[in-house]
Amino acid sequence: MLITATQIHDGEKFLPEGSVIELDDNGTIIAIHDASGKSDATFYEGILCPGFVNVHCHMELSHMKGVVPEHTGLxxxxxxxxxxRDKFTEEQKTTARHEAYTEMYNNGIVAIGDIANTTDTLDVRAQDKMHIHTFIESLGFTEERAEMMLGFADTTYKAYASQEAKEKILRQSIVPHAPYSVSPSLFKLINSHTPQSLISIHNQESEAEHYFYLNKEGAVNELLAMLNINTDFFQPSGKSSLQTYVRYFEKEHSFIFVHNTYTGIEDAAIGSGTFAQAYWCLCPNANMYIENRLPDIPMLRSEQRNICIGTDSLASNHKLSILSELQTINKHYPEIGWETLLRWATSNGANALRMADVIGNIKPGTQPGIVQVSVNGIAKRIV
Ligand SMILES: [Zn+2]
Structure with missing residues (x-):
């Protein structure tokens, strides 16, 4: 099969005008030809690019679409x-997460970093149409029960790990939920669960998290009180959350910092400097939904941090579309440009999920999936 378009983005950059992609019936890239070689290619209006990577999603929360009002703060x-979360029937939950899975497949997503607190998403993983790394979340802001909390996550982890991968990549790791919901002991247990594992964390999503670590003041105390959690053991570090918790991890882990709505230049330097591989995942539509504010994207970009894109869940987003996330960034920061935005959504996402040998780039031997971004701003999977 030969295809071409107004523009082709190969995951890194736009290719010269008139370039042609040659694929086999399985979607494996055979070659990229220049404009002179092939005149019988099928032409698509707009941009062709590799399939999108949604680095941060919660498919198990899909039934909560529209339940929580916007702009409440985290x-x-x-x-x-x-x-x-549990005021829904199992049937409603199952229908919603299957619809979410199909929505993402159709709008060009080929791989998902999916947060799980339960085994609910074993059924969508079994559909085997997209690559999935499931992040099993451990949480518990308590010191005495840290081992028990990790044990809960480990039971869930084993259920995912025993699911057999067929066509697509299925992987899993245990990760911390967020700095204000994981105690120092639990952080250390997560660190040692699997060496060199891929870790993701909801990072600096609210200003309250910062004040809790700085001097133990602010709204995190209200949240933990509502959950009946005794925080007497917790000593504020006098530093930001990120600068505190990264010390609990060995540097061989790959890290994905998600949200980063209140991440400063020093935090970004320390996060990237601590780990073998560090990615900064932006979920702009969820940030606007919850906090009505975006991270300091120009800072992350000018400091050359590795940026990738997530949708978060339908509890905090109107749809699960990577293109829609890029459109939001483009609206606020048009100077970034589509060449960079599409790199964040494809090859950077693939690298973040450690799947770049299969997806993320249009290059011979890979099976990236091909998405058409039409001139009217709609993403559609064509391969
Ligand atoms: Zn999330």
Whole structure:
């Protein structure tokens, strides 16, 4: 099969005008030809690029679409989640997560970094149409029960690990939920669960998290009190959350910092400097939904941090579309440009999930999937 388009983005950059992609029936890239070689290629309006990588999602929360109001701020948002999360039937939850999976497949997503607190998403993984790294979240802001909390996560982890991968990549790792919901002891247990594992964390999503670590003041105390958690053991470090918790991890882990709404230049330097591989995942539509604020994207970019893209869940987003996330960034920061934005959504995402040998780039031997971004701003999977 030969295809071409107004523009082709190979995951890194736009190719010269008139370039043609040659693929076999399985979607494996055979070659890239220049404009002179092939005149019988099928032409697509707009941009062709590799399939998108959604580095941060929660498919198990798909039934919560529209339940939590917008612009509440993170702490009130989090108070809503346990109240509503289980007020749905199993059938409603199952239908919603299958619809979410299909929505992502159709709008060009080929791989997902998916947060799981339960084994609910074993069924969508079994569909085997997209690559999935499941991040099994451990949480518990308590010192005495840290081993028990890790044990819960480990039971869930084993259920995912025993699922057999067929066509697509299925992987899993245990990760911390967020700095304000994981105690120092639990951080250390997560660090040692699997050496060199891929870790993701909801990082600096609210200003309250910062003050909790700085001097133990602010709204995180209200959240933990609502959850009946005794925080007497917790000593504020006088530093930001990130600068505190990265010390609990060995540098051989790969790290994905998610959200980063209140991440400063020093935090970004320390995060990237600590680990063998560090990625900064932006979920702009969820940030606007919850906090009505974006991270300091120009800073992350000018400091040459590795940036990738996630949708977060339907509890905090109107749709699960990577293109929609890019459109939001483009609206606020048009100077970044589509060449860079598409790199964040494809090859950078593939690198973040450690799947770049299969997806993320249009190059011979890989099976990246091909997405058409049409001139009217719609993403559609064509391969
Ligand atoms: Zn999230």
């Amino acid at each position: 702490i009130p948002f989090l108070k809503h989640i346990p109240t509503y």
